[in-house]
Amino acid sequence: MPHQDGAGTIDEVGEGVDAGRVGQRVWVWLAAYRRLTGTAQELALVPAELAEPLPDDVSFKVGADLGVPFLTAHRALTVVEGGPTRLVPGVLAGRSVLVAGGAGAVGNAAIQLARWAGAQVITTVSGAEKGELARAGGAHHVVDYRRQDVATEVRRIVPEGVSTVVEVSPTQNAAIDAPVLAPHATVAIYANNGGDEASLPIRPLMTVNARIQYVLLYTMPEVANRCRCRCERRTACRCHPRRRGRRPAAAPLPAG
């Protein structure tokens, strides 16, 4: 996500941070959350915990793509009843995942992570070009939600139903999701694309003991902890907009 995510090399470290990290390649995430500036500039200042080591054989471009989309997708795939809380290869073997909108940033990240973790991945898209993006991300099955009956197609592919739906548009898809859920499945809702309210078919959801789980990266406890301003206890803190008593000005972009 622009301004939140990025990648680069550590130039300097602050007090209390391992000086050995200078020169380290890193990817950073949520750089602009609760701070005045982010990554849309040459130099970014972030808490050390938000700068993750980036292996030498992974490009800065890949590193800059990780942040918000992949962390959101990881969360959506790990809030499932009885499922793993951390994705590694093989942990989703035997499970099926339906990703709504597999050509989107978060949707495509969910496809890649689910596939990497061993799940069977079905996704929906709105056309052929987006279908190619979803396939490139690793989707086993792509359904065109504008032209096909998604629930029928998903049931045909996975008669037993899916264990997880990664949902971008609950307003538009609630009636599609309910009939494709396996027992104890989770619908992980991370966005409100297409509308702010959804009508849930209660009986079908209740019958399979479904879970409707909301996902917002910024307020996940572990994220909130890492993003906390390190100078909160200092009276002169100017990091947090609310402490400044006014909205922050936009961070300047580098010239040229």
Ligand SMILES: NC(=O)c1ccc[n+]([C@@H]2O[C@H](COP(=O)([O-])OP(=O)(O)OC[C@H]3O[C@@H](n4cnc5c(N)ncnc54)[C@H](OP(=O)(O)O)[C@@H]3O)[C@@H](O)[C@H]2O)c1
């Ligand atoms: N909860 C969080 O922590 C979190 C984190 C990041 C982003 N978000 C939110 O998530 C949303 C998506 O972000 P993004 O960066 O992935 O955006 P994006 O790259 O624009 O992707 C959005 C995708 O949603 C798809 N879509 C929309 N309506 C759909 C429907 N009815 N069925 C299936 N797919 C549908 C679109 O596909 P088509 O164009 O083919 O319709 C598009 O591929 C945004 O609202 C963003 O604010 C939330």
